[in-house]
Every structure is written in structure tokens, then in C-alpha cells.
Amino acid sequence: MKTLILYYTYSQGNTEKIANELKQALNADIEKIETEEQYKGSYDEVVEQGKREVEDQYQPSIKSLNKNIADYDRIIIGTPTWWYTMAPAIRTLLNEYSFEDKDVILFQTHAGWSGHTLIDLEKLCRGAKVLNSKAIQFDSDGGSDTT
Numbered sequence: 001m002k003t004l005i006l007y008y009t010y011s012q013g014n015t016e017k018i019a020n021e022l023k024q025a026l027n028a029d030i031e032k033i034e035t036e037e038q039y040k041g042s043y044d045e046v047v048e049q050g051k052r053e054v055e056d057q058y059q060p061s062i063k064s065l066n067k068n069i070a071d072y073d074r075i076i077i078g079t080p081t082w083w084y085t086m087a088p089a090i091r092t093l094l095n096e097y098s099f100e101d102k103d104v105i106l107f108q109t110h111a112g113w114s115g116h117t118l119i120d121l122e123k124l125c126r127g128a129k130v131l132n133s134k135a136i137q138f139d140s141d142g143g144s145d146t147t
């Protein structure tokens, strides 16, 4: 079974860390989702910008994927939690690409307030077979230690 891991990471690379561990464990391919425009400013400023974006269900432009989803049977999608849901870049990913008929595993990293992220992600994975979703908690101050 060929597996592709797609993830977004912003602050400490927490989501990236989990994605890389999965890559090692599963011998999977991996690709980071990147916004066309980088977030600027302090962590707190991005937290505030993120709040507005989540409220508006804003979908930032993301760089095109280099990997072809059609080449994979199983897709793992990882997101940091932004205001109790997925990061906006992952909302864009799920709306721009189809994961229909794929086995999909979802994971989120969070700082103690996991919200409704996994439910929201699953809703956007139209036609996919969603398995084994998982939340992984890191530091409550947005840091990089798992609890």
C-alpha cells in the first residue's frame, strides 16, 4: 500500500514532527503544504489573524502539490489546531484536491483545546474512507513538548 503524508505546520513544527515520525514508521512519501503568502508578524499577531481567517472560513492560496494523489492508496493529513478547527491552508487543500475512494487518516496537533477539528476535517474529505483519526497534544503555551 502506498502512503502519502500531507501536513501543514506553522509555529513550532509540531505537526511536522509527527508527520516525519509517521513517514519513518510507514516508509511513506511526504509533502508539506505551504501557503503562497507567508504569515508575518509575532506569534500572537498570527493567532489573531488566524482567528479572523477561521471565522471567515478563509482559504489561502497554497502551492500546488508536487505529488500526485492518484498514485497513492492511503493519504494521511495532519494539521495544527487553529481556533478549534483545522489551519486555513488545510481547508484549502481539502477543497482543492479530491481524496475520493482513498483511505484517509487524519491527525491534529493541539495545545489542549482540540475543538471539533477532526469532525471538520472528515466532513471535507468527501467520498474518502476516513480511518483512525487522532489528536496529539503538545504544550499548552503553544510549545513543542508532547504531554
Ligand SMILES: Cc1cc2nc3c(=O)[nH]c(=O)nc-3n(C[C@H](O)[C@H](O)[C@H](O)COP(=O)(O)O)c2cc1C
Binding pocket: 008, 009, 010, 011, 012, 013, 014, 015, 016, 046, 047, 048, 050, 051, 079, 080, 081, 082, 083, 084, 085, 109, 110, 111, 112, 113, 114, 115, 138, 141, 142, 143
Ligand atoms: C492561529 C493559531 C490558533 C491556535 N488555536 C488553537 C486552539 O484552538 N486549540 C489548541 O489547543 N491550540 C491552538 N493553537 C496551538 C497549536 O495548535 C499547537 O501549538 C500546534 O501543535 C502547533 O502545530 P505546528 O507547530 O505544527 O504549527 C493555535 C495556534 C495558532 C498559531
